[in-house]
Amino acid sequence: MERIKVLIIDDSTLICHVITEVLSADSAFEVVGAAHDPYEARAMIKELKPDVLTLDIEMPKMDGITFLRNLMRLHPLPVIMLSTFTAKGTDETLTALAIGAIDYMPKPRSGAQDMAMSDFAEELKGKLKAAASVKNKIVMSLPPASRQHSSPVLKPLNLENNIGQSVIAIGASTGGTEALQEILSVLPKDIPPIVIAQHISASFSARLAKRIDLKSVISVVEATDGLALEQGVAYFAPGGRHLKIERHGTRLICRVEDSALVNRHKPSVDVLFDSLNAVNVEVAIAVLLTGMGSDGAEAMLRLKKEGAYTIAQNEESSLIWGMPGSAVKLGAAVDILPLDKVSQALVKKLKT
Structure with a gap:
């Protein structure tokens, strides 16, 4: 070699x-x-x-x-x-x-x-x-004047604000910072709450959330322990901490933990996905994006077996097809989609 x-x-x-x-x-x-x-x-x-x-x-x-x-x-x-x-x-x-x-x-x-x-x-x-x-x-980047305009924000869902009954969970690693921006920046304001585990260092998560927030109509924030999940808000796991969601009556809250590494990561996608499986929501959606390793794949399979809608980013659009590829090999993905089709798939699923 x-x-x-x-x-x-x-x-x-x-x-x-x-x-x-x-x-x-x-x-x-x-x-x-x-x-x-x-x-x-x-x-x-x-x-x-x-x-x-x-x-x-x-x-x-x-x-x-x-x-x-x-x-x-x-x-x-x-x-x-x-x-x-x-x-x-x-x-x-x-x-x-x-x-x-x-x-x-x-x-x-x-x-x-x-x-x-x-x-x-x-x-x-x-x-x-x-x-x-x-x-x-790695492709040659276009000069600013030649770049395509950003994709338009998708149309509102016009769903009832059923807090505590629909959640989208997303896991990502290498290449995920830009992939997440592409997805989140086009989602409508009334999207159900989104929880995100991106493998990232402690000093980066709040700044990454702020950068994506400035380019999105939804709110994008760093999760804090005990914060209630709201419609139209995406919550990033703090770098170096696990993010879970817990049910408190009719509401769901963020639980931020400084516990052991899982799959060599903190935050871990498996930890986030397994917490979604435990809170008993009507519509559970899990998405695995580009990244090294296999974090999130086994937990995604467990979600799929419980009836969740699961998406793996396809190989062609993934910078690294480790995590989503592992999910596909396990049979954990309901759909395998290019990055630019993920947001539309989320909206379509929520409207059905």
Whole structure:
């Protein structure tokens, strides 16, 4: 098997050394070079033809966001962002994902313990392998004037506000931040409550919810413990916390927990989907979107067996067909749909 060729782009000599050391110890990777600024990186990309890049945000001569925009317009490649998770860094990382970066990671901290460095190494290698696997899916981005206008918001459902009787649960991971925006931004204001488990870091979930909220007619918020589910609102699990829903009489509420990882994740889609299965609603809908691994697949199968309507994003429109693909293999999906058909399918189901 050919090794994955990695180009590191970071102005820190220490970070370049750490990443090189981590990847050189694994025969699956070949570090072809380390560029200390985007201009150096541009020349190295042409010469070395890497399969995947790691990219810092704050660099001399040109920032990582500007470089990424140019890259995706002229020579698109899979990119993993490495950044410090400050408030500014978080917003810029979300911007990078919107531009076309595959995923993100925090930079390793100097003086980190062996266990923390081991976790960093395993996570980095997993994300680089996933990014390299979708190299052929990375497409050249269009200039702003050529981009299609956003899809129109779907027509209102005109249903009775039957609080506590209809819920949509969505799970996503790699590629999910943009997939979720595409779905949520076109849903009508009277959609039943939506609960979401997106694999995301603690500093990102509130900002991601705010970004999608600004582009949607429904309200999009980060869930808090005890918050009641309302029509026309989507609730993101806080990064680093599980989200469940519980019944309190006729109402459903968010339950946010800091318990153990499930399927190596917190929030876990399985945890969210299983909680939906336990609250006894008239209409339960579960959706699995793009992402690595299999989180959510088994719980989706349990929901389907109890009569829920279940959707898996199809392979062609998924950045990573791990989670939805696992659901399909288990027979857990009632429908397998391209991303741009998911919102319409939700509305159609709720109107029947």
